[in-house]
Amino acid sequence: MALLELTGIGKNFGGLAALGGVDLTVEEGEILGLIGPNGAGKTTLFNVISGVLPPSAGRIVYDGTDITRWSLHRIARHGLVRTFQxxxxxxxxxxxxxxxxxxxxxxxxxxxxxxxxxxxxxxxxxxxxxxxxxxxxxxxxxxxxxxxxxxxxxxxxxxxxxPSLLLLDEPLTGMDAGETEAMVSTIERIRARNTTVMLVEHNMRAVMRCCDRIAVLDFGKLIAEGPPQRIQNDPRVIDAYLGADEDIHGIEQAPA
Ligand SMILES: Nc1ncnc2c1ncn2[C@@H]1O[C@H](COP(=O)(O)OP(=O)(O)O)[C@@H](O)[C@H]1O
Ligand SMILES: [Mg+2]
Structure with a gap:
């Protein structure tokens, strides 16, 4: 059974569909990367999962329990905890x-x-x-x-x-190379202590290195999901996010 199961998650802000029907599961013990251009809905998805914002549509099942519309504090007490940017x-x-x-x-x-x-x-x-x-x-x-x-x-x-599931929103922003290295090691140690991690991060080198699986959001929809090797070669992902003519191994920061 998946630790977290998102079904048809939508979130509207007025006329804007920040999330347009996201289906995603997080398996126990994995580090799942969530990437996508600025404004794709990554932080909104974290807000909805962690109870900061109610979803406009969809269902969130965490550890076998439907937590859709639970409060932030109740969700945190059940072991689903987030950090903020x-x-x-x-x-x-x-x-x-x-x-x-x-x-x-x-x-x-x-x-x-x-x-x-x-x-x-x-x-x-x-x-x-x-x-x-x-x-x-x-x-x-x-x-x-x-x-x-x-x-x-x-x-x-x-x-x-x-936490059993920790949501990290851009933990590497503003870090130098040494700080980045230390933080990536910390994330790997957190997982080694049986905490599942969901990671939003623009540093592709770090994401490709430490994530078991990567999901890609674009305009509020998941456009790809799979192991890092497959994601970095997926034409839709390259087109939407990574830049068709860029060598992904050389990317430190995604375009702002
Ligand atoms: N509280 C809010 N009210 C209105 N619009 C919002 C709010 N939060 C996010 N948005 C909009 O939703 C879209 C997704 O934003 P966000 O989730 O922050 O993207 P990301 O984290 O991927 O950069 C953006 O167009 C953003 O302007
Ligand atoms: Mg964000």
Whole structure:
């Protein structure tokens, strides 16, 4: 059984059909990439799946339960958690305090009891911090972190909700090569800890490297879906997104 099953998902904004009947399944344990040009509906699909916006049409079944029209918080409590393109951190707090606050918000445990293994459900707060590569910065305030580490901390906050399915919206935006490398490793470690990942990302090199499967959105419709090798050679995808005369292996950033 698929972990997430989307059937006929539509989303209208006034006269605009941002999503026009999306059918897609996410299998447990995979990293599924979602790509497509700007305005294709990727963020809207994340908003609909995670309960930020209700769909105009269609059905969302997560882990065997129909969650269509559930609230963001109820969905998150059931283990489907998203990050936003711009993460909200507690800037004046340390890395550790940020993760503790998030873990507390998602567990209902008291702050004082939140030091050890019980804190974050399946992973302890310290395991989460180590997984995102911030172990040496546990006591650093968020406001002092460079961009890449701030994004890593944003992912740690999402992990503190103990997700089974994590939706990452453009986690590599604005990162240099070293930060990108570190984040790709983090995403692979997250999957290795049995969290399924759905990844929206413009960095094609990273997407092709870490995704098991890729789905392509164009004008709110899925135009292709399959393993990276097939996607990068699919004429419809090249036409809609990748650029017919571009060598995909050389693309760092898709056209803005
Ligand atoms: N809250 C909103 N209200 C009105 N239009 C929106 C809203 N969110 C997104 N859109 C529109 O829906 C389309 C898809 O946007 P989006 O999902 O952000 O695309 P992507 O993330 O693929 O770049 C765009 O035309 C965008 O302008
Ligand atoms: Mg977007």
């Amino acid at each position: 711009q993460t909200e951190l507690f800037m004046e707090m340390t890395v550790l305090e940020n993760v503790l606050v998030s873990a507390r918000a998602h567990s209902g445990l008291s702050f004082r009891r939140m030091s050890g293994r019980e804190a974050a459900g399946r992973m302890s707060v310290h395991e989460i911090i180590e997984l995102v590569g911030l172990s040496d910065l546990t006591d650093e305030r968020a406001e002092n972190l460079p961009h890449g580490h701030r994004r890593a901390l944003g992912i740690a906050l999402a992990l503190a909700a103990a």
